[in-house]
Amino acid sequence: MSTDPKVLRRQKLRWRIRAKVSGTATKPRLSVFRSNKDIYAQLIDDATGTTLVAANSRQKDIAAQKGTKSEKAAMVGKAIAEKAVALGLADCIFDRGGYLYHGRVKAVADGAREGGLKF
Numbered sequence: 001m002s003t004d005p006k007v008l009r010r011q012k013l014r015w016r017i018r019a020k021v022s023g024t025a026t027k028p029r030l031s032v033f034r035s036n037k038d039i040y041a042q043l044i045d046d047a048t049g050t051t052l053v054a055a056n057s058r059q060k061d062i063a064a065q066k067g068t069k070s071e072k073a074a075m076v077g078k079a080i081a082e083k084a085v086a087l088g089l090a091d092c093i094f095d096r097g098g099y100l101y102h103g104r105v106k107a108v109a110d111g112a113r114e115g116g117l118k119f
Contacts, residue, residue, distance in 0.1 A: 014097055017095060021093055024045060024047050025045045025052075027091045027093060028052055029043070029092065029093045029094075030043055030092045030094050032094075032096060034097070041077065042055075053080055053083040055080040074107040074114075076108055077107065078112070080112060080115070081113075084117055085115065090116065092118070092119050094109055094119045
């Protein structure tokens with residue numbers, strides 16, 4: 001485990017959020033991970049521990065696009081929403097993963113809402 005104070009703070013926030021937020025098969029958890037360069041999103045069924053849908057900014061169709069990291073994050077949100085709607089999922093629970101609901105994390109949420117997900 002890291003000893004960096006910023007990492008430890010985010011981990012504590014993440015654990016506190018995860019204690020309250022849990023996804024099911026009908027209403028999965030939209031989990032967001034933000035690295036320095038890319039952003040990843042998954043729809044997770046915590047009851048079975050499976051990932052139902054995943055999208056990230058490293059996918060060929062998103063990585064080929066020009067734009068800022070926030071614009072690519074919005075594309076990731078739209079992509080995961082399209083995949084979820086194709087599976088018949090309309091509702092989800094948003095898990096910001098210990099990050100502030102701002103910038104790229106907010107862009108993923110807004111893109112998912114534009115794509116048809118409700119949370």
